[in-house]
Amino acid sequence: KNEVEQSPQNLTAQEGEFITINCSYSVGISALHWLQQHPGGGIVSLFMLSSGKKKHGRLIATINIQEKHSSLHITASHPRDSAVYICAVRADKLIFGTGTRLQVFP
């Protein structure tokens, strides 16, 4: 069993829909990252969380330390949000989830 599990693996949405991507982990962590990887491969760090909730534009990330669970929400999704979203937890090193491939259609 992977130490970091993401769901769903693939997600298709219509423009404007509300998107939720989930991440569960089984190890003790000091922080959790949400990353966005575009088709060209470049990675953007969206959030680093250790508790609670963070918001940036249309993106919201939450974490529940007791339940070892985090969610990434995208409100009013847009085709440019199409990317792979990766959850990574910081234990002694970063442990990555396998990613969620999101496609948003016009």
Place this chain on the structure above:
Amino acid sequence: GAVVSQHPSRVICKSGTSVKIECRSLDFQATTMFWYRQFPKQSLMLMATSNEGSKATYEQGVEKDKFLINHASLTLSTLTVTSAHPEDSSFYICSARDSGTGGSQHFGDGTRLSIL
């Protein structure tokens, strides 16, 4: 915002060539940098942790003589793939941990290495 510059973005070269990839933190100091490898449609795999002024720490299964890492300053780490072979073809990504702001980690855009 914080930026990590990785260069080159793409390399195509013949088997047996050594290839150097640079990773620079542009507006912050990074005591620690990380090198990852990513195969198609797979997650990032940590290859090594690079610490400024000391030897890199390699993950199990990563040949340190094959993947030479140098972290000579607080803003620059290099990965050299020595005598590259087709099986070394992959996407290599560096990441730098900001020494000053609670350890936030920033990623380069990656280098796509193709060995013919």
